Amino acid sequence: MRKMELIAPCHFGLEAVLRREITDLGYEISEVEDGRITFLGDEEAVCRANIFLRTAERVLIKVGSFHAETFEELFQGTKALEWENYIPADGKFWVAKAASVKSKLFSPSDIQSIMKKAMVERLKGVYKVSWFPETGAPFPVRVFLKKDEVTVGLDTTGESLHKRGYRKLTAKAPIAENLAAALIMLTPWKADRILVDPFCGSGTIPIEAAMMAANMAPGMNREFTAEEWGHFIDRKCWYRASDEAQDLVDLDVKTDIQGYDIDAEMVNIARENAKLAGVDHLIHFQRRPVAELSHPKKYGFLITNPPYGERLEDKKDLPALYRTLGERYAQLDDWSMYLITSYENAQQDIGRKADKNRKIYNGMMKTYFYQYQGAKPPKRAKQEGQAKR
The missing domain is CATH 3.30.2130.30 (VC0802-like)
Structure with a gap:
């Protein structure tokens, strides 16, 4: 080698x-x-x-x-x-x-x-x-x-690595798969925690989260340009890497991953994309407007890519939308919220300054990843000890 x-x-x-x-x-x-x-x-x-x-x-x-x-x-x-x-x-x-x-x-x-x-x-x-x-x-x-x-x-790649192969249908302004994965990885979310995307569109964030939970390598079901370079990279290298990826997959993992969207057609598209990714059984998709966002459990995560108002006619709806998101988030018990947007007044309309924000370029567009950090759940050992008493 x-x-x-x-x-x-x-x-x-x-x-x-x-x-x-x-x-x-x-x-x-x-x-x-x-x-x-x-x-x-x-x-x-x-x-x-x-x-x-x-x-x-x-x-x-x-x-x-x-x-x-x-x-x-x-x-x-x-x-x-x-x-x-x-x-x-x-x-x-x-x-x-x-x-x-x-x-x-x-x-x-x-x-x-x-x-x-x-x-x-x-x-x-x-x-x-x-x-x-x-x-x-x-x-x-x-x-x-x-x-x-x-x-x-x-x-060596060919088509960009963000093209996993599962997203046949998309929303108007879909988030790239590799960006969605990175946003999740910038949070403390793990497979045993609740994750909700209230603006799921074609389902990219929930699908990427489910693939992480199931330990599915993102490139295991696609092809690469360098696979044709037999004189340079032995085919056995590709077989070994593919076998390694297959051996790590755990489709029996228990998850609570949910995706909501106000558009019923987008919900159907998200379900279809999840099925193509092989993780549809790990995600619950539902038609639900952000005004109805709620969850009975504690310590969950909202990770989302809400509308930015790229078109002028959409901008007028943004203050009310972000205000509603802030109000619904405030009603969730000890949850964390992470959202990426280029909308300048996001924090103001949400009604709370983010604990952290990170500048990320989505293509040529400057966006911010706002991070609202909720309380951490108590350690399991402590919970078990209290239960025994």
């Missing part, structure tokens, strides 16, 4: 969550930057990271990095990388995405075009050919430029 640097991009503001996930998988972190974590691993790490990471967007193999302020430097730097270590003579290769921050080179299309030419020149010399059929496996390349430092990665 060869040692490599692997790069896992994530939403800005969620680096700590992803870092913890990678460490829990047993890999050493080599660098933490805004929106991405670099770690050390081998071919097996590529497979396990793709299958097990809940909060990453993809997994890249770092081909190399260099300084470039001109297109000539970009060309020469790209050409100097050892592409032949990854791409065979019949490989289909292209620069799928270029991102530039505070760099002299900022045109994505020009960066992509020049890097492709440099890769062709390098591989023509190595394989002693004048052209490439590109009929083989795909090798998409992604490049980040920051302050004229170029980082080049080979994309």
